[in-house]
Amino acid sequence: MGGFFSAAPIAYRRGLFYWGRRLNENLKYSDQGMSLTENAETLVLFAYPDPASPLAKALQARGLWQKTQQGAPIPGDLLGLSGAPWTGGWGHTGPDVHYGMVITRDLAVDWLRAxxxxxxxxxxxxxxxxxxxxxxxxxxxxxxxIGSGNFDTSTLLRKLNVGDTDGALAEFVRWNKAGGVVLAGLVKRREAERVLFQLGANHARVAA
Known part of the structure; x- marks a missing residue:
């Protein structure tokens, strides 16, 4: 027989065998998923400080956070505070984002896709x-x-990988903080992800 039949199965779930290839390799992020990301992040065409950064907290204390989120300049006496990681586009962070940066929509789309x-x-x-x-x-x-490092070490991933789908579902809500502070936007986003994941899990149970 050829290689397909001689390869050892590497995983089994819901009655499906995957022979000698990476799981989920044929899946692509859907339009529904992209809409979730775009709606949660919101397109911002300038660089802004991380909400949990010292700079953001100082802006919040002065009641200036919303104004700076709309493009108002940051007071000069606060610019010595760290705003890292700076963010722009649809939630893109990295060394290519910095204070004072104006971002084109085309660049934001490139960042999002990457x-x-x-x-x-x-x-x-x-x-x-x-x-x-x-x-x-x-x-x-x-x-x-939340980033790959947080996901790699998460209880959610560990539970999912041992087949505890319900346990994994319950873990989404734990990722609702930035800098130790619960943020309403993260609460809403985690709930949207949890509902979407549960929809998929329910479909899988019906199909099993």
Whole structure:
């Protein structure tokens, strides 16, 4: 027989065998997933400080945070405070984002596509069980937001990889803080991801 039949199965879930290839490799982030990310992040065409940074907290204390989020200049006496990681576009962070930067929509789209590809690669690398589209989209958005390091060491991933889907679902809500502070936007985003993931899990149970 050829290689397909001689390869050892590397995973089993919901009655599906995956022979000698990476799980979930054929999944692609859907339009539904991209809408979730875009709506949660909001397009911002200038660089702004991280909400949990010392600079952001000082702006919040002065009642200036919302104004700076709309493009108002940051007072000069606060510019010595760290705003890292600076963010722009649809939640893009990195050394290519800095204070005073004006971002074109084309650049923001390029950043978004690259960041989504990176999040997809993490999900495909780290998740050891078969996913359906809704589950995959929910996890890609989660990784996009919390980063690969947090996802790699998360209880959510550990529970998912041992087949504890309900346990993994319960973990989404834990990722609702930035700098130790619960943020309403993160609460809303985690709930959207959890609902999407649960929809996929329910579909999987019906199909099993």
């Amino acid at each position: 960041d989504v590809r990176g999040a997809e690669a993490v999900v495909k690398r780290d998740v050891k069980v078969a996913l359906n589209q809704e589950e995959y989209d929910a996890l890609v958005d989660l990784v996009f937001n």
